[in-house]
Structure formats: C-alpha cells, structure tokens
Amino acid sequence: MSGVLADSWFMAQRHLRALLRQPAWIVVTLVQPVMWLLLFGALFKAIVELPGFGADSYADFLTPGIVVMTALFSAGWAGMGLLQDYDRGILDRFLTTPASRVSILAGPLAQQSLVTIVQSLIIVGLGLLVADASFPGGVLGVIVVIVAAILLGTAVGALSNALALIVRKEETVIATVTSLTLPLSFLSGTFMDLNLAPDWIATVAKFNPLEWAVVAGREALTAESVDWAVVGTRLGLLAALVVACFVVATRAFRSYQRSV
Amino acid sequence: MAAIEAEELVKTYPGEVRALDGVSFSVEPGTIFGLLGPNGAGKSTTVKILTTLSRPDSGRATVAGHDVLADPAAVRRAVGVVGQRNAVDGEATGRENLLLQGRLYGLRGRELTARVDDLLERFRLADAGDRFAKGYSGGMQRRLDVALGLVARPQVLFLDEPTTGLDPEVRVAMWDEIAQLAREEGLTILLTTHYLEEADQLASQLAIVDRGKVVAEGGPEQLKAELRGDTILVELDDGDGDGPAVEAALGRLDGVRDVAVEGRALRARADQGARAVPAVLAALEGAGIPVASVTVARASLDDVYLRYTGRTFEEAEESQAEPAGAGAEER
Ligand SMILES: Nc1ncnc2c1ncn2[C@@H]1O[C@H](COP(=O)(O)OP(=O)(O)O)[C@@H](O)[C@H]1O
Ligand SMILES: [Mg+2]
Numbered sequence: 001m002s003g004v005l006a007d008s009w010f011m012a013q014r015h016l017r018a019l020l021r022q023p024a025w026i027v028v029t030l031v032q033p034v035m036w037l038l039l040f041g042a043l044f045k046a047i048v049e050l051p052g053f054g055a056d057s058y059a060d061f062l063t064p065g066i067v068v069m070t071a072l073f074s075a076g077w078a079g080m081g082l083l084q085d086y087d088r089g090i091l092d093r094f095l096t097t098p099a100s101r102v103s104i105l106a107g108p109l110a111q112q113s114l115v116t117i118v119q120s121l122i123i124v125g126l127g128l129l130v131a132d133a134s135f136p137g138g139v140l141g142v143i144v145v146i147v148a149a150i151l152l153g154t155a156v157g158a159l160s161n162a163l164a165l166i167v168r169k170e171e172t173v174i175a176t177v178t179s180l181t182l183p184l185s186f187l188s189g190t191f192m193d194l195n196l197a198p199d200w201i202a203t204v205a206k207f208n209p210l211e212w213a214v215v216a217g218r219e220a221l222t223a224e225s226v227d228w229a230v231v232g233t234r235l236g237l238l239a240a241l242v243v244a245c246f247v248v249a250t251r252a253f254r255s256y257q258r259s260v
Numbered sequence: 261m262a263a264i265e266a267e268e269l270v271k272t273y274p275g276e277v278r279a280l281d282g283v284s285f286s287v288e289p290g291t292i293f294g295l296l297g298p299n300g301a302g303k304s305t306t307v308k309i310l311t312t313l314s315r316p317d318s319g320r321a322t323v324a325g326h327d328v329l330a331d332p333a334a335v336r337r338a339v340g341v342v343g344q345r346n347a348v349d350g351e352a353t354g355r356e357n358l359l360l361q362g363r364l365y366g367l368r369g370r371e372l373t374a375r376v377d378d379l380l381e382r383f384r385l386a387d388a389g390d391r392f393a394k395g396y397s398g399g400m401q402r403r404l405d406v407a408l409g410l411v412a413r414p415q416v417l418f419l420d421e422p423t424t425g426l427d428p429e430v431r432v433a434m435w436d437e438i439a440q441l442a443r444e445e446g447l448t449i450l451l452t453t454h455y456l457e458e459a460d461q462l463a464s465q466l467a468i469v470d471r472g473k474v475v476a477e478g479g480p481e482q483l484k485a486e487l488r489g490d491t492i493l494v495e496l497d498d499g500d501g502d503g504p505a506v507e508a509a510l511g512r513l514d515g516v517r518d519v520a521v522e523g524r525a526l527r528a529r530a531d532q533g534a535r536a537v538p539a540v541l542a543a544l545e546g547a548g549i550p551v552a553s554v555t556v557a558r559a560s561l562d563d564v565y566l567r568y569t570g571r572t573f574e575e576a577e578e579s580q581a582e583p584a585g586a587g588a589e590e591r
Contacts, residue, residue, distance in 0.1 A: 011360075088350070093408065
C-alpha cells in the first residue's frame, strides 16, 4: 500500500509541476463560473422573494452551488490529459513500470484537486466581496464546501479517465462531458430551491451526486445552525462514489490493455 | 536459463487482424537478439506482450524467468522498455523525466540522483538535462527514451525500432551506443527493426518475422551461410522486366536458383556466382532480354528474407504502406 501512495505522490508531483508552470490556466477556467456567479446571481436576485424559497439572499444560496459545479465541469475534462499521455506514448511507458494503476489516475486527480481548492477560494471570495453574500458557516463551512467539491471532482475525474481509456477519442470525451454536465447541474438544487421545483426534478436530484455536494456545502456554509447529519450523509455518499469510480477506472485499464 | 522464452504466441485484433500467428523464439542471456521484419509483421505486438502491456490470446512467455501472464509485476521490475514511438514527457526536463521513472521503480535518494546523472552523461544529455524535453532534437529524445528504459538497471532491455525516423548519422551513433550497452552492462537486449543492416550489425541472433510468424531463426552469418553460394544481381535494360520470360530463360540453367524479378532488378542465387555469370548472360541474350549491368554479391539478409517468404523485403514494406495495415499500426 505504501507503494501505491508513494507512486501516487510522484505522479501528482509531475502534474502539479506542470500546473505551476502554467498558472494562468487556473484563471482561464474560472471565467465561466464567475459569469454564473455574477450574472446569474444578479439576474435572479429577486428569486428569493418567491414564497417558500429557503434562503434570504440568492448570493448566499448560489455560491456553494457554483463552487461544486465548477469542480464538476473541470473534472469532466480530466480524461483529456490522460488521452494526451496516451497519444505521446507516456501512458504505455508508465504501464510497463511497476507503478500501480491507481497512481496513474492519482496524478491528474491530485492536480485537479489543487485547482479546485484555488478556484473554490476565489469563488467564495467573489461571493463575499462582489456579490455581497454572507456565510455564517465560516472557515469550517468553506472547508466542507471544498471537501465536497474535491470528492465530487475526484469521482467524476476518475470516470472521465475511464471513458478516455475506453473510447480513446477526444471528440467522444468532449461530446459526452458537455452533454452530461449541464443537465446534471439543472437536475439539482444548484440554481433553484428544489421545494419550488417540479416533483420529478426533486426526485431525480436525490440521486444526483452534484446535488449531494451542493446540499452538504450549502448546509455547512449558509445554515444558521448546521445540521451535521445532513452534511455527513452527503459527504459519505460522495466518498463511496469516489471508491466506486476508482474501481471502474482501474477496470478500464484492463480493457485498455486488452485492446493494445 | 533463457532470458526470454516465447512459445506459440497468438494475438488477434478486432477486425480479424491476426497480428501474431504462433510466434516462438528464445533468447540467451547477455546477447542482443534481433526481431527483424517489415512493417506490420508483428514485432511491436510481440514486444507489448513480452513487456506485459498487452496479453496474448494464447501461448505463453517468460522474461527473466517470470511468466508474463502469471506474474506481470515481476516482469515489470526486471525489464526496461523503449517503445516504438517517443514516450518522453515534453513538459518536463530530461532530468525530471528520468527521476520520475526511477522513482516508479523504487529508486530513492542519492542512488537515484547518481544514476540519473550517470545516464545523462552517458547519453550526451548532461548539458540539456535541465531543459524541457519538448525542445530536444529527435536524436536527443530517442536517447532520453533509451535512458528511461535503463534507469532501473533492467536485466532485459526491449528496444522497439530504436532508430526508425532518425537521420543516418544519428542512427549509426545509436548503434554504437547500443552495442556498447550490451558489452558493458551485460544486458540482454531484444531489438526490433525493419532495417536489414541494423539487424546484421547489432544482433548476434535473429528471428525473421513475417505476417505474425517466425520464418527463420539463427545468427545473421549462419542464416546467410545456409543459403549457400552467392547472389547474382542483374540490372535489366528494359523499362520493366518481363518476369515470366526471364524466369523461363534462366530456369533451365544448372546451378542457378531462386530467380526473382522486380522492376528492372533480377536476382538469382548460384553456388558459384562468378562462374554462373557467363551462362546467365548468354541465356538472357538468347531470350532477347537486354542487360545493363551485372553484380555478384555474397548473400545478404535480404536474400534470406526472400528465400523464406518468397518476396523481397522492399516489396513487403510497400505492401504494408497501404492504408489498411498502416493506419492501425500508427494508431
Ligand atoms: N492496437 C491495435 N489494434 C488493431 N490492430 C493492430 C493494433 N496494433 C497492431 N495492429 C495490427 O497488427 C499487425 C501487427 O502490428 P505490429 O505488431 O505493430 O507490427 P510491426 O511492429 O512489426 O510493424 C498489423 O497488421 C497492425 O495493423
Ligand atoms: Mg512496430
């Protein structure tokens, strides 16, 4: 096991170094979420006036959702990095070393987690300063939002890697990711209190991992008195999902090796 | 015990491509073994199976005493692999590439840094070691590839077409490097190539592969000697030679065999080449086939290939250049 951890750390270093050499990338990927936060937030500011909406300020309500949605969107692209390694023969080189398969996934996912931390802090900061949100959950709340975002991102990132290993076509990965992420976002309470949404959407959302992350993050960050059972169950579900997605991804390596 | 033992390896790819059709050979420790064959013969597939990247449909193989199917982890610890294509991380420096590779094999601390310094020195990359690998020339990238394969001091090194795509001078330098490696480190090297000359120069034992099968096995000299006699090469004066007419003209000559015509090149074998020349020329003249030049040469690996497959190496390479084979091969 120590071998797996050590290998993962070495692989992570490779990706973290590459990221630190191009820090602008973190900001570029932030353009879209900031738009969501500021434009959507401004446009639907009055939505909280609806009778039955469970928050007083839309900025408070929206910010944790935008954080986890951003993690979901960037995690979707995780497989593209693996495809690049595949195209350059680097993947095959790693596969013939004694390094564990898990560590090959862990490298890019560690990089992505770091990106998620930085992006989450920026979004929370913008929420506070520009959108005038207030977060009673404080630092602990922010940590929970980030943990939820990282868990969601890791699970989806592992799946994206699995998909990339199996289809090995950039176009297919792009098409799948773009056609899934936005619907997942609208089938959750990211933008709208689900009490006011049609029943079927509220039902579907119960099975949507993005919703788990949104609920955990929103509860921890914005509730006046946090119900930790709500937070804990959602984080637990996300952790279980991470394990399941890693199992799928390591299976995908086997399928890949059968086809080369 | 053999360093590599392959028995009846079979591998098919989707679309009825039978890449390996029962490949068997064995490699003695401490030697350079050449797998020679045209594009699409199944060389890379063999390497992928022996290095645990891919699995055979049937057959078995051991490398450094470990079964590739039963104990792939042990095989991975014992081998170094240099794939057909570059596998360098261009976004990292040469040194970073080597350090990561070494760590994945469990090297740490001073042992690792000393090994990396050594390899950078030995492959003439010491000055470039701290530059990004994407800026390296093709030859430098290839040397870094080989260094990556050597970091963990493998018992068996696989080199899949190590010099394909390199300039001729760079290729010759790489040959020296490989030969030196084998001498100094006592490594077993399995090298694949589609250059006849490369196999001739470097390998002490050869397996010639064609369409997923080993068609001949032995030392280069031994293979050539088995052909007996010399090759007579005739350049015909005619735009494109009339194969059947030439074969008919020479078919009756005593001591002349394996007649093959390709374009203007006529090839035949004779026990005593120089003695057969007058008779060959007379026969061609008698059939009204004009001749531009004639040469007598010792048998080459090209002749060996022709003898066992019924086509020249060049012909085989060209038939593979067609889309069906080439596309899949390059992925
Ligand atoms: N991953 C693959 N998928 C499908 N066909 C393949 C694959 N790899 C190789 N082939 C086919 O298998 C045959 C042998 O290929 P290969 O082992 O790469 O030959 P060589 O290395 O001797 O040029 C070729 O016909 C090639 O097109
Ligand atoms: Mg090949």
